Amino acid sequence: MLHRTNVLSRSLTRSFASSPGKSPTAIVMMNMGGPETVAETHDFLKNLFLDGDLIPLPFQRFLAPYIARRRTPQIEQQYTDIGGGSPILRYTRLQGEGMARLLDELHPATAPHKAYVAFRYVRPLTVETAREMKADGVKRAIAFTQYPQYSCSTTGSSLNELFRRGKAGELDLDIEWSVIDRWGTHPGFIEAVAQNIEKALAKFPIETRHETVVLFSAHSLPMSVVNRGDPYILEVAASVSAVMDRLKHSNPYRLVWQSQVGPSAWMGMQTGAALKGLARLGKKQVVIVPIAFTSDHIETLYEIDLEYAKEAREHGIEVHRAESLNESPVFIRALADIASQHLRDYSSNKRPVSVQLGLRCPGCTNATCGHQKAWLAKGGRQ
Ligand SMILES: C=CC1=C(C)c2cc3[nH]c(cc4nc(cc5[nH]c(cc1n2)c(C)c5CCC(=O)O)C(CCC(=O)O)=C4C)c(C)c3C=C
Ligand code: FES
Ligand SMILES: [Fe+2]
Numbered sequence: 001m002l003h004r005t006n007v008l009s010r011s012l013t014r015s016f017a018s019s020p021g022k023s024p025t026a027i028v029m030m031n032m033g034g035p036e037t038v039a040e041t042h043d044f045l046k047n048l049f050l051d052g053d054l055i056p057l058p059f060q061r062f063l064a065p066y067i068a069r070r071r072t073p074q075i076e077q078q079y080t081d082i083g084g085g086s087p088i089l090r091y092t093r094l095q096g097e098g099m100a101r102l103l104d105e106l107h108p109a110t111a112p113h114k115a116y117v118a119f120r121y122v123r124p125l126t127v128e129t130a131r132e133m134k135a136d137g138v139k140r141a142i143a144f145t146q147y148p149q150y151s152c153s154t155t156g157s158s159l160n161e162l163f164r165r166g167k168a169g170e171l172d173l174d175i176e177w178s179v180i181d182r183w184g185t186h187p188g189f190i191e192a193v194a195q196n197i198e199k200a201l202a203k204f205p206i207e208t209r210h211e212t213v214v215l216f217s218a219h220s221l222p223m224s225v226v227n228r229g230d231p232y233i234l235e236v237a238a239s240v241s242a243v244m245d246r247l248k249h250s251n252p253y254r255l256v257w258q259s260q261v262g263p264s265a266w267m268g269m270q271t272g273a274a275l276k277g278l279a280r281l282g283k284k285q286v287v288i289v290p291i292a293f294t295s296d297h298i299e300t301l302y303e304i305d306l307e308y309a310k311e312a313r314e315h316g317i318e319v320h321r322a323e324s325l326n327e328s329p330v331f332i333r334a335l336a337d338i339a340s341q342h343l344r345d346y347s348s349n350k351r352p353v354s355v356q357l358g359l360r361c362p363g364c365t366n367a368t369c370g371h372q373k374a375w376l377a378k379g380g381r382q
Contacts, residue, residue, distance in 0.1 A: 023137035024114035026175075027103070027339055028129060029096045030158040031146040033119025034086025034297055038079045040122060042072045047121040053157035053366065075298070082301035091295035091326050092117050092146065095335060102336035107343045110140070118143075118158070126161050127170050134172045143179045143376075144339060148189055149218075149239060149292055150182040151232035152361060153225055156369065163372035166380055177380030178352040180342050184239040188334025193239075193291065194246040195330060196322040200287040201251070203320045212285040213252055213278055215271070216240045218292035219299060220257035223265040228363030231356075233267060236292055243291070255291075258308075259299050272308055279315030286312060289322040294331065296324045352379040 035044040049055060049064035057063045079085055096115025103113040114136065118129040133141065143162055145155040159179065165171050183189060197214060204212050218236045226233055240255045256274040260266035269277075271288070278286060288308065290300050300321065309319045325331040345351070353376050360369050375381075 022112065023139055024112045025110040025343075026116050026133050026136075026138045026141035027096065027100060027113055028116045028118050028133075028141055028143050029092050029146050030118050030143055030155070030162075031088065031092060031120070032154065032158075033122035034088045035079060035122060036089055037085045038076050040085070041076045041079055042068060044121050045071055045075060051120065051157055053160050053368070054153045056366075078298045078302045081306060082296075082298060086297055087326075088295050088297060089117065089119075089122075094327060095146075095294070095332055098329070098332035099335040099339060102333060103339055103343075106336055106340040109347070110343050113339075114138075118162075120158050120161060126158075126165050130165060130171045133175070138172070139174055139176065141175050141177050141380075142339065142342060143177060144335075145179075145181055146294055147292070148182065148186075148294065149184040149232050149235035150356075151221065151225070152230050152364070152366075152369065153221065154232075155181055156372075159376065160366075160368045160372050162380075163368065163375050166375060167371075171380065173381075175380065176352075177376065178342065178346050179354070179357060179376055180338060181354055181357045182235060183334075183338045184235045185242045186334055186338055187242075188330065188337050190239070190242045190246050192325055192328045192331035192334060193243050193289065193322070196325070196328070197243070197247065197287060197289055200289075200320040200322045204285050204318070208285060210251060211283075212287055213254065213283050214244075214247075214287050214289060215274060215278075216243075216253065216255045216289045216291045217258050217271045217304065218255070218290075220260045220266040220268070220270070222260075223267060226267055228365075229361035231361075232292075239291055243289075251287075258303060271304075272311065275308055275312045275317065275319075276315060279312065279317050284317055286317050286319045287322055288319060290324055294325045296326060300324050353377055 035041045045068035046065055049067050050060060052060055096117065100113040100115045104111040116129045116133060117124050118126045143159065145158065147154045201209055201212055221230060221232055237255060244253055254274060256269050256271045257267045258271040260270065275286065288304050293299065304321050309321065312319045358373055358377065360373065
């Protein structure tokens, strides 16, 4: 049962500070991160293009800085247009603090809980977070992906980075790790998304509301990634299906894909083309729903709000976007519920990873994935 408690309005003084002397259970919020200021765009892109788990490039060390430099002006402009940077750090901290406070109540046996942030491409990077955890005397940590659905290009990349840092001796050897690797059909997450869709649908006149097309939009994947057996497409579809069940199929819907980069083939149909197609079919009302990312970023604030919505209006469609989860108290409670369920399961079965995480993509040729899975299955021990 979900309660609409506004966790953010509660005092910040509970949790960690309330049990001096006891080291906190670390909940490490893993995500890609984004440039906090426009000036950080280049370094963000350079780190992103250097990530061979995301984009394997020939001569990566040389090509990555070159591509990043070339792409920087365009992406800088997009961050300028959305207000001067990515809000992901602010939202991740807010979500993490709210979650940790709730966790102290839901699972007192492992209190105090403290949320840490580990980003892949901007600070705080995994290694800095590891230092902070060491200073706090952490002995137990959960690597909690903030991507609801699993892709080897996102969560897999963060876990590979954690493994590499562990092997390099940059993580405290005493820490017992476990992993929350996916949660795309958790009822609290589904409820939070559904409520935001309902709010967007309410902006249309009641007489025609039921005709509104609910257009779920997720970041696309290169077909080379899909075709090696990456689970992301299936898992995003499962989230969409669960949201539509929760909405009792009140509206017609489609799942489409956005933000492809470069000349290779990517998963379609593309969001922009879908909006044009819907206009051609005479559709007049659309709600766009970001389903694979939990806070605002350039894809919602720039691509959807500024590009797609404008284009759709030119085609005679009224578009509203479902808000990103950002500060949603329902979502923050869902995060706490996912973590407390994990802590309960772990205390009874001591299994650090899900059964599903153990299986590599059938087409995987990245040896790090195999080493990472073996290492995590032993709780991040040697
Ligand atoms: C679940 C979400 C995401 C998946 C899956 C994903 C895969 C993926 N992305 C690239 C290449 C780029 N992505 C870029 C930005 C970016 N990607 C995501 C999310 C997913 N990516 C987000 C939220 C963002 C933006 C961050 C923000 O703050 O807004 C970029 C940089 C921007 C650009 O140059 O256009 C690239 C490049 C690949 C190749 C890939 C799968 C293999
Ligand atoms: S690419 Fe999926 S497990 Fe390696
Ligand atoms: Fe991306």
